[in-house]
Amino acid sequence: MSATDVLLECRDASRTFGGGPTAVVAVQGVNCRIRAGERMAITGASGSGKSTLLHLIAGLEEPTGGTVLRSGPFSAQDVGMIFQGPSLIPALTVAENVALPLVVGGASEETAHAAALAALRLTAIADLAEHLPEEISGGQGQRAAVARVLALAPRLILADEPTGRLDGVTGQRVLDTLLSAADATGAALVVTTHDPAIAARMTTRLAMHGGRLVDVQEEKS
Amino acid sequence: MIVAWLGGLLRRRTGRLLATVAGIAVSVCLVASLGAFLTASKSQMTHRAQQAVAVDWQVEVQPGASAHAVLSQVRADSGTKTALPVGYARTTAFSSSSGGASQRTGAGMLLGLPNGYQKAFPGEIRRLTGSPTGVLLAQQTAANLHAAPGDTVQVRLPGTGRAVSVHIDGVVELPQADSLFQKVGAPPQAQPAAPPDNVLLMPSRQFAALVKKAAAADPSAVTTQIHVNRDAPLPADPSGAYQSVTHAAHNLEARASGGALVGDNLGAALGAAREDALYAQILFLFLGLPGAVLAAVLTAAVTGAGAERRRGEQALLRLRGLRPRQVLGLAALEAGTVGLAGGLLGIGAAAVLGQTAFGTAAFGATGLSAALWFGAAVVVGLAVAASAVLVPALRELRSSTVADARRSASTHRSPWWMRYCLDFALIAISLLVFWASSGDQYALVLAPEGVPRISVSYWAFFGPALLWGGAALLLWRLATLALTHGRRVLGRLNRPLTGNLSGMAAALLTRRRRPLARSVVVLALALAFAASTATFNATYAQQAEADAQLTNGADVAVTEPPGAHVGPKPASRLHVQGVRHVEPLQHRFAYVGSDLQDLYGVRPHSITSATSLQDSYFAGGTAQQLMDKLAKHPDSLLLSAETVRDFQLKPGDTVKLRIQDGRTHRLRTVPFHYAGVVKEFPTAPSDSFFVANASYVAKVTGSDAVGTFLVDTGGTHQKAVADRLRHTVGTNAQVTDITQTRSKVGTSLTSVDLSGLTRIELVFAILLAAGAGGLVLALGLAERRRTFAIATVLGAKRRQLRGLVLGEAALVTAGGLIGGGVIGWVLSQMLVKVLSGVFDPPPAALAVPWPYLALAVLTSVAAVAGAALNGARRSRRPAVEELRDL
Known part of the structure; x- marks a missing residue:
């Protein structure tokens, strides 16, 4: 893979919360690259720093040390984010939630709604389009979150333990949907997880411990 | 666990707890302040009634009884301060000659006054011209006879053949002629319609010499009254004071064994004052209670804004193994803590307000009264806390299964009151009660003269009370209807603020119609309270001023003496x-x-x-x-x-x-x-x-x-x-100004200084309006930080988030202002009509205090705008920080 395929690179990236003796170093000196179309898993125990690293990659937090370099212009619309918990806006229907990032990005409501319905069909929950988030299950909610990313067609999809609160079967279904969405859009996919089975489905696996990157495994394509 | 839970609440929910405590404190403070006003007013009315009476008792010596014995008996009474005998004699005519013309009047009265009478009873006689002592002619008699000091007047007594000439030393006014010439012992309907037109006063000795022959010819033509001023301590409440004085009068009559009848002027004045005291009590009910209830509603709205979070916390506690009773116990602990804190804070604030507005920090004239008010205020605090914190917790516990939650989430049915049209029913009943209680024949307060029991038609209170409830529910219905069916209009109105997000913003407003309708109703009620209270008070002040001007004539009046x-x-x-x-x-x-x-x-x-x-x-x-x-x-x-x-x-x-x-x-x-x-x-x-x-x-x-x-x-x-x-x-000439007159105007309720009550109510009304607008919106926005955080992660810009918040604020403000204006106007009309007995003279039109209303509106708008801008500012915080918090 050439250097031009690199979407994002972390160089000695660090993130510390607080200061003085009570300061918490969440991420320390991480170096990694994310290439276009890459499938990456960040694994580690709870508190190892994987969510914070994901937030640094997403640009939701600024590193307190080192840098996170993005190649070329990188807008909010280029990153699709999926959280562990419910991330749908309660007062909007599933379709409106899926259309929201497109409208926020400047699309007309009609265009955004059509794209949202298409994404919901791809994630097989088109029948829930007019339901409110409180009326659907946790798994359906995560698939709606995936549909929201799919409708956005970003260059980079970041998923923070997307199956963490789901049972095994539902979790697998959500992961399948997520991989399909990444395939459909050609986006790079970065997933944090402590489930080895999920990590095994990714081509690159980073292991974290105590905020540091302790192991990197890459499968040759 | 209790200590840990309480500590956690204090650390993590400080703002919300403080808001709840403040809401309860406002309720308690309003009730206690109005209580202080009520007790202070009653005490003031008793004092005024005492001051207004020139002669407390006129004890008439009955035929056959010894005037000297009755005088001794009266003087021996423990409550007597001063007792002086006054002679009364009927005259057949007075006449005079001046400028070659003769004037002759009809029958009149001759009074014999002992030395020191004017000093002992200064309010009975007012000198207009000439000497204050000697032979004095009443003002109207002087006008009829065209006589002045220095002139001679002939007095004709029954049973005597010739007229006796007397030299006039001065002309006086008899301000309390009605009571001075009352028919002692006669019922009110048998009293003379007007005092005699012709009156001459002279020293006792001269009187005795003059009437000696007439008394011999007709003993009933001459009578003696003992004029009495009392110094027995009276209860502060006019009703209690009335009973105390009338009992003492009856006691004296009983001890005189038919030898004396008491003309109880003080009792009559206190009888009128107790009517006014009841009006004050009614004002407390009509003007004060809605404010206290509103403060309680506001408190409930504050705690209601955190319902989602409370639901989550309760669910977590249940998951961790706590039984429903224990969860309820923790809610009771929270309610008790905020209720007690709010109650104590409220009563402290009321004491300060009472000191500022009425000059007393005590709630009542006696220790018992103060203790009762103190206890009542704390009970109000605890009741508000229980209804705002404990009841919702109980309701949640009863319907906290997932199935119930699903059911409630999937149902879009209107609330029961909407389905059964409770709002229309309340308004219809209110109008019926209003129609019945505002007729000419309707008396809000019934205080028959001479009867100890007085009654208030509290039924009339239901008119405004039901209108409050009905109008609030109707506004809720209309706001809900507008939000449900007006999505397209809302989208169009939102476009300037939210741009291409306007459709989404309208959808958000439509889905949040219940909390938004609640916010609109609370703000509208607060503004309606401010508007109706201020309008009523302004109209009251206008009429009190008109009353003073009617009495004095103008700002200043220069009255020429009679004969001039x-x-x-x-x-x-x-x-x-x-x-x-x-x-x-x-x-x-x-x-x-x-x-x-x-x-x-x-x-x-x-x-x-x-x-x-x-x-x-x-x-x-x-x-x-x-x-x-x-x-x-x-x-x-x-x-x-x-x-x-x-x-x-x-x-x-x-x-x-x-x-x-x-x-x-x-x-x-x-x-x-x-x-x-x-x-x-x-x-x-x-x-x-x-x-x-x-x-x-x-x-x-x-x-x-x-x-x-x-x-x-x-x-x-x-x-x-x-x-x-x-x-x-x-x-x-005599010069009087309206400021003098204001303090003297009768015993009607206009003599009660409402300014303290007005100040308190108007300050509270503004606080409530600001709280209703700002606090409820702020807490609602705080509850939706997660929504704003998600929107930020999805790429929403600050401008777009600010637009969402301002759109919601504009909706609440517009709905609250329109609703509050309409409800306030209708309530003002109803209050003034139902309480027409309070006004003297009745108002031709309402006095609308525009500057105050503008201030109330500006304060509310500023509070809403402040809350919205703060909400918008907080929505700019890094999204992940918000997500991490939640």
């Missing part, structure tokens, strides 16, 4: 610094049939330059129309409704009055034409009188003598102007 002939020309010398206009007002006496009434001659075109004439003072036309009629047809006459009824008059009928001719000093018949009815007029008595054109009166009587000069100062510096005028006119 002062024409309108000297008005120019009254134009001292601060005077804007001087209006001469004639005052004569005129007979219609055998009835003697006051006659006022006015200059129709300029009378309103010095005093205000409200339309409600007249019937058969507006004030302007009737003054125009007097100007156009100078022989027009305005009469009292009673005279019109007695003489069966129709507009245009000729009315012949007998008025004294200024040239001959004899009565002459003057024709007038009935033009309209006058009920009230500046300086006029409250019973029957006439108003005519001054030029016509001057022409037909040959005298342009002025009774009173009405002086307009523009409503300011009345006291200073009065002092300057006193300096100008010396002792030739």
Whole structure:
């Protein structure tokens, strides 16, 4: 893979919360690259720093040390984010939630709604389009979150333990949907997880411990 | 666990707990402050009633009893401060001669006063001119006889053949002539309609010598009364004081064994005051309770804004193994803590307010009363806390299964009250009650004279109370309907704020219709409370001012002494610094049939330059129309409704009055034409009188003598102007200003100083309006930080988030202002009509305090805008930080 395929690179990236003796170093000196179309898993125990690293990659937090370099212009619309918990806006229907990032990005409501319905069909929950988030299950909610990313067609999809609160079967279904969405859009996919089975489905696996990157495994394509 | 939970609440939910405590404190403070007003007012009314009475008791010695024995018995009574004997004798006539003309009056009264009477009872006799002692002629008698100090008057007594001449030393006014000449022991309906027109007062010794023969001929022609002032301590409450005084009077009568009857003037004054005390109590109910309830609703709204979070916390506690009773116990702990804190804070604030507004930090005249108010306020605090914190927790526990939650989430049914049209029913019943309780025959307070029990028709309270409830629910319905079906309009209205997110913003508003409708209703109610309270208070103040002006005539009044002939020309010398206009007002006496009434001659075109004439003072036309009629047809006459009824008059009928001719000093018949009815007029008595054109009166009587000069100062510096005028006119005329009159105006409720209550209510109304607008919105926005965080992660810009928040704020503000304006206006109309008995004179139109209303609106808008901008500012915080927090 050439250097031009690199979407994002972390160089000695660090993130510390607080200061003085009570300061918490969440991420320390991480170096990694994310290439276009890459499938990456960040694994580690709870508190190892994987969510914070994901937030640094997403640009939701600024590193307190080192840098996170993005190649070329990188807008909010280029990153699709999926959280562990419910991330749908309660007062909007599933379709409106899926259309929201497109409208926020400047699309007309009609265009955004059509794209949202298409994404919901791809994630097989088109029948829930007019339901409110409180009326659907946790798994359906995560698939709606995936549909929201799919409708956005970003260059980079970041998923923070997307199956963490789901049972095994539902979790697998959500992961399948997520991989399909990444395939459909050609986006790079970065997933944090402590489930080895999920990590095994990714081509690159980073292991974290105590905020540091302790192991990197890459499968040759 | 209890300590840990409480500690956690204090650390993590400080803001919300403080808001709840503040809401409860406002409720408690309002109730306690109004309680302080009530007790202070009652005490003030008792004090005023005591002050207003010149002679507390007039004990009449009955035929056959010894006056000396009765006097000794009265003086021996433990509550007696002063007791002096006064002789009363009937006269057949008084007569006098002056300027070659003779005047003779009808029957009258002769009074024999002991030494020191005027010092002991200073309110009974007011010197107008001449000496304060010796033989004194009453003002109207002096006018009838055209007599002045230095003149001689002949007195004719029954049973004596010849008249006795007496030398007049002075002319006096008898301000309390009604009670002075009462028929002691007679029921109210058997009392004389008016005091005698002709009265002469003289020292006891001279009186005794004069009436000796008459008394021998007819013992009933001469009687003795013991005039008494008491110093027995009275309860602060007029009702209790009334009972105490009447019991003491009955006791004296019983001990006198038929030898004496007590004319209980103090009891009568306290009897009237207890009616006013009940009106004060009603004002407390009508004006205060809605505010306290509103504060409680606001508190519930504050805690309701955190319902989602509470639901989550309760679910977590249940998951961790706590039984429902334990979860409820923790909620009770929270309710108890905030209730007690709010109660104590509220009562402390009320004490400070009471000290500031009423000059007392105590809630009542006695320790028991203070303890009761203190206890009641704390109970109110705990009740508000229980309804705001404990009840929702209990409701959540009862429906906290997932199945229930799903069911509630999937149902879109309207609330039960909406389905059963409770709002329409409440408004309909309210209007029915209003219709029944605002009729002319309806008396809100019934206090029959001489009867210890008084009653209040609390039923009338249901009119405004049901309107509050019905209007609130109707507004809720309308807001919900507008939010449900007006999505397209909302989207269009939101476009300037949210751009291409307007459709989404409208969807958000539509889905959040319940909390938004609640916010609109709470803000509207707070504004309606502010509007109705302020309008009522302004109307009350307007009418109290009108009452004072009716009594005094104008800002300052210069009254010429009886017998003095002062024409309108000297008005120019009254134009001292601060005077804007001087209006001469004639005052004569005129007979219609055998009835003697006051006659006022006015200059129709300029009378309103010095005093205000409200339309409600007249019937058969507006004030302007009737003054125009007097100007156009100078022989027009305005009469009292009673005279019109007695003489069966129709507009245009000729009315012949007998008025004294200024040239001959004899009565002459003057024709007038009935033009309209006058009920009230500046300086006029409250019973029957006439108003005519001054030029016509001057022409037909040959005298342009002025009774009173009405002086307009523009409503300011009345006291200073009065002092300057006193300096100008010396002792030739009496100068009174409206500030003096205000403090003296009768025993009606207008004598109660509502300014303290008004200040408290208006401050609370603004606080509630600001709280309703700002606090509820702020807490609602705080609850949706997660929504804003998600929107930020999805790429929403600050401008877009700010637009969402401002759109919601604009909706709440617009709904609250419109709803509050309409409800406030309707409530003001209803309150003024239902409480018409409070006003004296009744208002022709409501006084709308626009500056205050503008302040209330601006405060609310500022609070909403502040909350919205703060919400928008907080939405800019890094999204992940918000997500991490939640």
